[in-house]
Amino acid sequence: MATALAKATDRTAAAHEYAARIEHVSKSFDGPAGPQLVLDDITLDVAPGEFVTLLGASGCGKSTLLNLVAGLDAPTAGAIETPGGRPALMFQEHALFPWLTAGKNIELALRLRGVAKNDRRDRAQELLSLVRLEGAYGKRVHELSGGMRQRVAMARAIAQDSQLLLMDEPFAALDAITRDVLHDELTRIWRETNLSVLFVTHNVREAVRLAQRVVLLSSRPGRVAHEWTVDIEQPRRIEDAEVAELSVEITEQLRGEIRRHGQH
Ligand SMILES: Nc1ncnc2c1ncn2[C@@H]1O[C@H](COP(=O)(O)OP(=O)(O)OP(=O)(O)O)[C@@H](O)[C@H]1O
Ligand SMILES: [Mg+2]
Numbered sequence: 001m002a003t004a005l006a007k008a009t010d011r012t013a014a015a016h017e018y019a020a021r022i023e024h025v026s027k028s029f030d031g032p033a034g035p036q037l038v039l040d041d042i043t044l045d046v047a048p049g050e051f052v053t054l055l056g057a058s059g060c061g062k063s064t065l066l067n068l069v070a071g072l073d074a075p076t077a078g079a080i081e082t083p084g085g086r087p088a089l090m091f092q093e094h095a096l097f098p099w100l101t102a103g104k105n106i107e108l109a110l111r112l113r114g115v116a117k118n119d120r121r122d123r124a125q126e127l128l129s130l131v132r133l134e135g136a137y138g139k140r141v142h143e144l145s146g147g148m149r150q151r152v153a154m155a156r157a158i159a160q161d162s163q164l165l166l167m168d169e170p171f172a173a174l175d176a177i178t179r180d181v182l183h184d185e186l187t188r189i190w191r192e193t194n195l196s197v198l199f200v201t202h203n204v205r206e207a208v209r210l211a212q213r214v215v216l217l218s219s220r221p222g223r224v225a226h227e228w229t230v231d232i233e234q235p236r237r238i239e240d241a242e243v244a245e246l247s248v249e250i251t252e253q254l255r256g257e258i259r260r261h262g263q264h
Contacts, residue, residue, distance in 0.1 A: 016083040019164045019196030020046040020069055025078035026221075027064055038064050040221035041078070046164065048084075051190055051197045053207035053214050055250070057258045061222030062200040066166050069198065084163030084196075092169045094153040096141045102128065102152045103137035109159035127155040130189060147178035154186070158193070167199045171206070180238060183209055187235055204247045204254060209238045216253055219261040226253050 022044045028035040038061045046052050056062050067073045068080055070089050096105045106124040115123060128136055131151040141149060150170060157165055171179040187210065190197055201207050207214045211230050218225040228250060232242045 016048060016163075018045045019048050019050065019082065019084055020044075020087070020198060021079075021081045021083075022065070022069065023079045023081075025065070025068065025075045025080060027061070027068060027073075028076045037221040039068075039075075040223050042217075042222065042224055044215060044224060046196050046198050048163070048196055049194045051199070051210060051212045053199045053201055053211035054217060055201060055204060055207045055214055055254065056217030056222060056225075057219045057254065057261070058202060060217045060219040060257075062202075062217060063168050065217075065222065066168050066198065066200050069164075070166050082164055086160075086162060087164040087166045087198075088157040088160040088162040090153055090157045090165065090167045090170045092172045094141070094149040096149060096152055096156070098141045100140075101137065102133065102139050102141070102144065102148075105141075105152060106156050106159050109156045113159070113161060123159070124155075127159050128152075130158065130192075131155045131185060145178075146174055147182060150174065150182060151185070154182075154189070158189070158195075162195075164196045164198065167197065169201055170199075172201070172203070179206075183238065184235060186210065191234065204250050205238050205243065208232075208243050208247050208250065209236050214250060216250065216257065218257045225257055 022042055025039060025042045026037065027039040028037050042065060054062050054065065068075050069082065070087055100108065103124045106127050107120040110120045110123055125137060128134055131154050133148060133151050136144065136148060136152065144152065171182050174182065183206070199210060208230055214228045214230060215224060216226045217223065228246065230246065232240070236243055
């Protein structure tokens with residue numbers, strides 16, 4: 001199954017130079033005192049199969065940028081391209097339908113993608129195995145733990161068969177151990193499927209644990225302040241010395257950004 005997924009995404013990846021291209025993107029919102037510039041001239045590519053984390057202080061515009069890449073909102077200036085098709089999205093809140101079982105939530109995504117009715121059940125089971133939830137097909141959302149819900153949400157996002165997965169603090173509400181397990185799962189799935197991932201977080205360790213590249217946004221307005229290539233072998237552990245070392249360096253920069261803009 002993992003191979004089939006990999007093939008599907010490889011094909012898309014091979015056809016395009018990048019999974020997402022963000023070119024000179026700015027975004028303003030109307031505020032009481034006129035337009036408020038939230039993102040200022042952001043330029044960033046995500047390569048096919050690349051895992052990028054977007055890091056920045058609260059309110060710096062991370063979710064705004066992700067929503068623009070998802071096509072949920074339009075930039076005020078600049079352009080965004082996702083040539084592999086519509087990206088899949090996953091949020092901090094699982095956003096599963098509570099009246100459907102785990103399996104049916106995934107099947108809904110498959111139906112929207114045009115997968116034939118007869119194939120949906122097997123495919124949903126395969127996706128549940130991918131996130132190690134084989135027994136959860138018939139379970140309703142309220143019967144699942146927070147970590148299990150996020151696994152189903154991950155399976156549902158992958159069911160969309162997008163080349164690009166956008167994740168907005170998907171594990172922020174989970175306890176540290178569950179989050180750690182889900183980091184492992186996400187890394188494994190990313191490596192098996194060759195998906196491109198743009199992952200938003202304000203947790204520096206999480207950013208370094210997961211990514212090949214960490215992009216730091218400044219605040220008010222959000223600009224690309226700095227980026228790091230994370231050349232540490234996967235699978236990593238959040239407590240690895242190399243992860244800790246780079247996290248210290250990035251935290252220093254993040255603190256500088258926050259001080260400069262008077263936030264905390
Ligand atoms: N639809 C909107 N209308 C008006 N202002 C908005 C809208 N969406 C976001 N903003 C403003 O844009 C700024 C950036 O918000 P955004 O949610 O992107 O930040 P963030 O980096 O994701 O923060 P957090 O880490 O807390 O999730 C904030 O000042 C917010 O109030
Ligand atoms: Mg946010």
